Amino acid sequence: xxIDLSVQRVSKTFGDFTAVDDVSFDVPQGQFFSILGPSGxxxxxxxxxxxxxxxxxxxxIEIRGADMAGVSPNRRPVNLIFQHLALFPMxxxxxxxxxxxxxxxxxxxxxxxxxxxxxxxxxxxxxEDKAIDQLSGGQKQRVAIARCLVLEPAVLLLDxxxxxxxxxxxxxxxxxxxxxxxxxxxxxxYITHDQSEALVMSDHVAVMNxxxxxxxxxxxxxYHQPQTSFVSRFVGDNNAWSGVVKxxxxxxxxxxxxxxxxxxxxxxxPLTPGTAVDLFLRPEAMIIQPAADLPNLNRFEVIVKSLxxxxxxxxxxxxxxxxxxxxxxxxxxxxxxxxxxxDDRIEVAWxxxxxxCFASLE
Amino acid sequence: MKRRFHLTLPLICFLTPVLLxxxxxxxxxxxxxxxxxxxxxxxxxxxxxxxxxxxxxxxxPIYWLTFVRTAVYSIMVTVMTFIVAMPVAFYIxxxxxxxxxxFLMMLLLMPFxxxxxxxxxGWMILLRESGVINHFLTGLGIxxxxxxxxxxxxxxxxxxxxxxxxxxxVPLVSVLESLDDSLIEAAYDLGANMGTIxxxxxxxxxxxxxxxxxIVVFMLTLGNYLTPNLMxxxxxxxxxEQIYNQFIASFNWNQGSAFGFLLLVLSSLVIWVGLKLxxxxxxxxxx
Numbered sequence: 001x002x003i004d005l006s007v008q009r010v011s012k013t014f015g016d017f018t019a020v021d022d023v024s025f026d027v028p029q030g031q032f033f034s035i036l037g038p039s040g041x042x043x044x045x046x047x048x049x050x051x052x053x054x055x056x057x058x059x060x061i062e063i064r065g066a067d068m069a070g071v072s073p074n075r076r077p078v079n080l081i082f083q084h085l086a087l088f089p090m091x092x093x094x095x096x097x098x099x100x101x102x103x104x105x106x107x108x109x110x111x112x113x114x115x116x117x118x119x120x121x122x123x124x125x126x127x128e129d130k131a132i133d134q135l136s137g138g139q140k141q142r143v144a145i146a147r148c149l150v151l152e153p154a155v156l157l158l159d160x161x162x163x164x165x166x167x168x169x170x171x172x173x174x175x176x177x178x179x180x181x182x183x184x185x186x187x188x189x190y191i192t193h194d195q196s197e198a199l200v201m202s203d204h205v206a207v208m209n210x211x212x213x214x215x216x217x218x219x220x221x222x223y224h225q226p227q228t229s230f231v232s233r234f235v236g237d238n239n240a241w242s243g244v245v246k247x248x249x250x251x252x253x254x255x256x257x258x259x260x261x262x263x264x265x266x267x268x269x270p271l272t273p274g275t276a277v278d279l280f281l282r283p284e285a286m287i288i289q290p291a292a293d294l295p296n297l298n299r300f301e302v303i304v305k306s307l308x309x310x311x312x313x314x315x316x317x318x319x320x321x322x323x324x325x326x327x328x329x330x331x332x333x334x335x336x337x338x339x340x341x342x343d344d345r346i347e348v349a350w351x352x353x354x355x356x357c358f359a360s361l362e
Numbered sequence: 363m364k365r366r367f368h369l370t371l372p373l374i375c376f377l378t379p380v381l382l383x384x385x386x387x388x389x390x391x392x393x394x395x396x397x398x399x400x401x402x403x404x405x406x407x408x409x410x411x412x413x414x415x416x417x418x419x420x421x422x423p424i425y426w427l428t429f430v431r432t433a434v435y436s437i438m439v440t441v442m443t444f445i446v447a448m449p450v451a452f453y454i455x456x457x458x459x460x461x462x463x464x465f466l467m468m469l470l471l472m473p474f475x476x477x478x479x480x481x482x483x484g485w486m487i488l489l490r491e492s493g494v495i496n497h498f499l500t501g502l503g504i505x506x507x508x509x510x511x512x513x514x515x516x517x518x519x520x521x522x523x524x525x526x527x528x529x530x531x532v533p534l535v536s537v538l539e540s541l542d543d544s545l546i547e548a549a550y551d552l553g554a555n556m557g558t559i560x561x562x563x564x565x566x567x568x569x570x571x572x573x574x575x576x577i578v579v580f581m582l583t584l585g586n587y588l589t590p591n592l593m594x595x596x597x598x599x600x601x602x603e604q605i606y607n608q609f610i611a612s613f614n615w616n617q618g619s620a621f622g623f624l625l626l627v628l629s630s631l632v633i634w635v636g637l638k639l640x641x642x643x644x645x646x647x648x649x
Binding site: 072 | 542544545547548549550551552553555558563566567
């Protein structure tokens with residue numbers, strides 16, 4: 001498979017500060033690749049290096065096999081969708097889309113045809129003569145995408161373009177963007193701090209923290225098989241305990257928490273007894289009132305602190321008996337647990353395969 | 363729906379000084395000027411109404427030639443001021459680090475702390491025959507004898523551009539500050555070169571600032587008396603000097619008033635044409 005974008009050991013330093021630290025990745029043709037990280041992790045710097053606005057301090061960026069060192073943004077086969085879209089307010093929709101084509105000196109008739117076609121593609125037929133300030137947020141989004149896609153770039157870069165939209169529209173645009181990408185087949189590199197955007201849309205996600213990649217994987221693997229404790233914390237909700245390894249078996253370790261609770265869980269790497277570890281558990285891995293005969297469970301009792309009703313995403317906020325750790329427990333809305341009230345004492349449990357632990361970084 | 367305009371007491375209090383100012387210092391003198399410009403003498407030498415003062419303007423080539431010259435040079439000065447001020451404003455707003463912006467604006471403002479008269483005399487010290495530049499050039503052996511650099515059109519235009527710089531730079535800086543950097547980057551990303559970015563993105567965005575700066579510079583240049591008089595001298599006549607001559611030298615107030623009115627008509631006309639050409643509205647430009 002052809003590699004559209006190859007980033008090889010790229011670093012960027014500003015004075016003493018390392019914004020991007022030895023990052024490497026390849027994006028094959030047609031992939032939706034996301035870079036997910038908290039603000040200030042260097043993802044925008046990385047994107048600007050790919051677009052050509054900043055030169056890397058070290059390392060190499062190749063687009064479709066061509067080295068991009070010293071190539072200015074207007075000569076790179078990539079286009080960037082800016083965070084605030086940067087549509088030209090002094091031009092109409094058609095003039096905005098035509099801008100890049102005119103720079104390539106394409107024929108007037110071809111430009112006209114391409115504008116019509118791309119506007120149909122993004123579901124805005126007949127919007128040619130509208131002014132930019134007449135458009136709604138979602139429509140502007142689509143014009144910005146059309147303006148880049150009409151140039152048929154090797155890679156389309158997106159810098160948190162959904163950030164400015166309201167929640168409902170953002171949910172809708174997420175699905176639309178994924179569909180659009182599947183239709184046109186252009187390689188997308190999308191950066192965001194919103195894990196749900198990354199998980200929903202991407203084929204592969206790179207989790208970035210303090211300038212380096214923590215893990216590059218499919219959304220499913222990031223969620224189920226996080227490689228580092230940062231990924232566990234950042235991707236999806238998690239319950240976290242700190243503890244010390246007491247006993248090791250093959251792949252299963254016995255952990256004691258500071259409050260004296262014992263849990264059996266899996267570890268990704270072999271751990272020796274006495275190691276301080278962080279233990280992570282998804283809220284939906286908790287089983288409320290498990291049947292007595294289920295094997296391999298970590299069972300304990302909790303006191304319900306509050307019920308967080310949010311439709312399909314409802315949770316219980318609870319404390320273990322002798323502990324004030326706050327636990328999030330998924331509350332299935334199948335009416336089975338409607339009797340649970342605040343301050344109830346209930347038994348919960350989780351399977352030893354569903355937790356994951358990492359040596360804590362101290 | 364349009365709000366009804368009510369004349370309330372506070373409104374009257376605030377409006378009165380402004381209206382008095384406009385009426386007493388601007389409207390009344392102009393009405394008087396207009397009245398004077400239309401006064402003439404009949405065959406018997408008695409005062410009468412007539413357009414003879416305006417006819418004089420067209421009959422005497424020196425008058426209307428100076429008039430046309432002043433108009434053309436003012437437009438030229440406006441264009442040149444724009445060409446000089448635009449890169450300066452762009453540099454201050456987009457290129458230099460934000461913490462130096464205030465400092466650079468200060469440097470731009472500093473010459474305007476001294477009066478125009480002093481600044482023009484400063485130029486004269488530099489440029490005159492026994493001036494600093496001549497002294498250096500002859501000292502270095504580049505010139506055999508000092509040359510007179512003052513009292514020609516080039517020096518006068520340069521002086522006018524220098525005097526007007528700030529009035530073009532300030533509106534340009536403020537309008538360029540409102541230009542989102544990402545628009546420039548987006549254009550660059552879409553394949554535009556620097557020229558295209560300037561003419562398709564920066565200038566269209568800056569148009570209101572360009573027009574308002576141009577109006578101010580044009581009006582100030584057209585009505586400038588000091589700089590053309592001191593730096594242009596007798597070789598570079600400016601229309602304001604004609605007006606001055608009529609009032610002070612010839613004591614012909616009626617003729618002077620007529621010239622004053624012609625200048626007013628000229629500046630209004632040029633600005634109207636300028637607004638039409640750039641498709642800007644006066645109400646938007648003066649904001």
